[in-house]
Amino acid sequence: MSGGNSSGGAVLAQLMAQAAERGAELVTLRAIAEEAGELGATRALTRLGLADERAARDMAELRELLAAWRDAKRSAWKSVFGWLCALLLAVLAVKLGFAEFVK
The missing domain is CATH 1.10.287 (Helix Hairpins)
Known part of the structure; x- marks a missing residue:
């Protein structure tokens, strides 16, 4: 009103x-x-x-930044998980003697 x-x-x-x-x-x-x-x-x-008039634009930009942050965080966790899996496989290969099998 x-x-x-x-x-x-x-x-x-x-x-x-x-x-x-x-x-x-x-x-x-x-x-x-x-x-x-x-x-x-x-x-x-x-x-x-x-x-003020800029508030809607500011909020839209903040939402974009937050979405980008969430995407980056999700990608970082996926990367960490990938590296941990690779490290675990490497450790298992050494423990099970696959390193000597490859030689």
């Missing part, structure tokens, strides 16, 4: 006064709840520094 922080507060105050005058009709209470939720969300985003 509202676009900004201060206008949201004014609209919310107006809706609350209207509810008090009219005996709090259901439609009015729903509008109050909607305005209160939007006002709270706007305040939270503002406190987090995510209320």
Whole structure:
């Protein structure tokens, strides 16, 4: 309903006064709840520094970075696992005497 922080507060105050005058009709209470939720969300985003035009782009970039980090981490673990398997096979080959068999 509202676009900004201060206008949201004014609209919310107006809706609350209207509810008090009219005996709090259901439609009015729903509008109050909607305005209160939007006002709270706007305040939270503002406190987090995510209320400007760049926020959506910044969040998209952060998601891309996080996805890249997860991919890199997954690849690193696969690499470590591969090297450990190769090392284990080499140790087994030496223990079982396959090194002499190859000579």
